[in-house]
Ligand SMILES: Cc1cc2nc3c(=O)[nH]c(=O)nc-3n(C[C@H](O)[C@H](O)[C@H](O)COP(=O)(O)OP(=O)(O)OC[C@H]3O[C@@H](n4cnc5c(N)ncnc54)[C@H](O)[C@@H]3O)c2cc1C
Ligand code: SF4
């Protein structure tokens with residue numbers, strides 16, 4: 138038989154002014170199961186809590202109801218006090234007679250009756266409360282970072298500097314991401330390579346970072362603190378341990394005319410290659426599609442010239458399993474292509490711009506490679522078609538971005554700034570050239586950003602035309618740009634030597650596939666979704682997974698780095714304890730009733746529900762039932778209301794508890 | 803309904819709310835000292851997704867004259883999508899209720915966020931007044947007598963059936 142203790146708080150006069158607390162105490166005292174009932178001026182005060190603890194011990198109370206303010210205010214306080222007195226904290230409930238009663242009603246009689254009802258309801262509920270043990274899950278203090286752009290690099294370095302091991306997985310042969318491709322960076326115009334490569338080297342040399350390049354995530358299992366990740370390390374055809382990075386192989390490879398993706402396909406590379414000279418690791422990869430050996434079985438020159446004998450044509454893809462406690466996703470972005478019209482995608486491409494067929498219409502990233510001192514032209518701005526220096530150059534902003542009719546309605550955020558940067562770089566390199574910019578608006582919020590943009594007009598003589606371009610076409614060796622200047626209200630036609638398009642920042646191709654492996658959500662464009670747009674911007678709703686950089690939405694470098702460090706801080710918070718403690722409000726499956734329909738699995742937004750086999754002693758499969766992983770369950774209870782056989786139950790909110798409350802009314 | 807019975811009638815309203823949005827909104831109404839009729843009794847759930855339509859039937863059986871279900875606005879669910887599941891579930895459930903002859907004006911669904919103390923007051927006041935004008939709900943109280951609650955395995959037959967598995 139339960140011995141329930143009920144404590145009615147006056148809250149100074151906040152409750153007692155409208156609610157007759159003594160009457161509530163005496164009425165509730167008559168309730169079956171209530172062994173002790175009293176009222177006190179301030180229950181949450183020290184003497185109030187002492188009164189509660191003493192009563193528990195002296196009266197041998199088994200369940201507690203504190204009728205006072207909202208549980209959102211003091212539930213933790215009273216549960217702690219109850220625990221200190223030796224009871225399980227989940228045997229204590231609060232009845233809200235302040236926010237939901239004394240403060241919102243003036244009529245004393247009505248308020249008192251309502252308070253009696255509310256307390257009575259909680260008394261009936263608490264009778265059905267069960268002892269709930271605190272749930273602890275162990276934490277593996279290693280983390281996985283997916284993507285080795287500046288976001289992944291920053292997060293990996295921060296976590297590793299705190300002494301925790303990091304597994305960094307990069308899909309390409311080298312880390313660096315887009316930042317490694319940039320020439321100079323706004324708003325300070327420092328050279329990207331100069332600030333980026335030292336960080337890349339730090340990653341390579343860090344004793345706590347294990348780097349897997351040319352690798353991808355194959356499978357993710359487990360939950361916060363306890364993930365198992367299978368990584369596919371693609372065959373490089375070069376033994377990383379033997380290779381010294383001398384590069385002799387690359388000078389001898391006869392396949393020299395393969396477009397280099399890192400140079401936006403305007404520069405060429407060999408079949409055995411590193412994407413760029415400062416690559417980390419500095420170990421070449423054989424591109425098997427273009428290698429003569431792999432195509433014809435002849436050649437093998439690289440193998441012959443390699444001193445340490447590192448070239449290995451037999452190398453196979455390998456699967457590696459790593460155990461980690463936290464995951465940072467930093468897979469970055471891709472760029473909109475005016476040529477593309479992918480099937481089933483809202484992206485429309487730009488037929489009016491020749492669908493990418495005019496050779497001297499390039500995108501912003503290609504311009505970065507042209508302007509880069511280590512790029513294919515050695516930093517000279519030259520036309521891809523004939524290698525001539527363009528004297529009239531037109532930049533067009535918002536290509537794809539903010540263009541609902543092209544399939545994207547958001548702003549790509551970095552294009553206004555990098556276009557301003559491009560006009561400056563152009564002016565520095567082609568003194569007698571003229572740059573024009575077609576723009577809709579100049580969006581330059583950010584420290585020193587607007588000043589930077591103004592400089593491109595005021596000091597670097599870029600001509601900004603507010604308006605859209607309706608058509609581009611080749612005429613002789615010129616590109617005719619037809620647009621409108623809406624500020625003046627006239628049509629403009631420019632015969633340009635080169636056109637640079639500020640194409641939209643988009644999620645990586647395959648971002649959705651990776652998200653499905655991780656069990657994280659994404660928006661309609663496939664940018665990854667944070668748990669809360671304002672208050673939890675670096676966490677995924679899936680516990681233990683964090684976001685950094687442009688994979689979550691368009692970002693510049695300062696923002697990317699801030700978010701990466703924030704994600705690292707979140708990982709370190711998780712790693713600061715050996716075990717994770719969590720409220721035991723989780724769902725549990727009554728296996729006996731479960732029919733294995735997995736309706737629950739479909740509605741669980743957290744992927745907390747797994748399939749579990751039930752076997753008899755001989756090991757014969759009896760049935761497959763649902764199992765709720767308590768480490769992952771968030772405690773929403775949606776599964777319970779969905780289960781057709783009433784076999785899953787949310788601790789703390791069982792049907793029994795709720796029905797008891799309804800029946801008390 | 804004649805004037806006298808209507809005058810003496812105070813409806814019983816039961817509200818099922820989620821803890822993150824509507825419960826917090828009702829708290830805000832309290833801290834802002836807004837006033838509303840004392841007829842409502844609030845039951846707190848982690849999420850509207852946890853609310854089983856059976857609870858609504860149960861509330862009507864227990865003598866509720868009006869039931870309110872309220873949670874986070876679409877897209878604001880603390881548990882990502884619990885309220886969407888709830889919405890879908892209740893859309894179907896309303897049709898059933900209508901089919902068995904319950905006046906749907908007694909059952910109100912709403913979204914009240916943690917910042918909408920005023921909206922909570924409005925919703926509760928409106929429902930109370932509407933139901934007060936409708937008079938007591940009788941149809942379901944009779945059903946309570948022939949109790950057939952499937953939520954707990956408490957009949958000997960059911961227990962036996964389970965043990966046999
Ligand atoms: C033309 C242009 C100019 C710019 N100029 C500037 C500038 O001057 N200043 C500035 O502040 N910002 C600039 N930016 C923005 C800047 O490039 C980004 O802020 C930054 O690169 C974002 O870094 P990230 O690490 O998030 O993404 P990324 O640089 O895209 O890196 C992501 C990495 O993840 C890897 N990856 C992707 N998918 C997977 C996978 N499934 N598994 C493993 N690895 C994966 C990729 O290979 C890549 O290495 C510019 C952008 C553009 C397009
Ligand atoms: S919904 Fe219920 S019966 Fe179906 S699998 Fe889940 S727990 Fe089992």
Ligand code: SF4
Nearest residue numbers: 741770771773774776
């Ligand atoms: S309570 Fe919610 S989070 Fe937990 S298993 Fe059920 S649906 Fe998933």
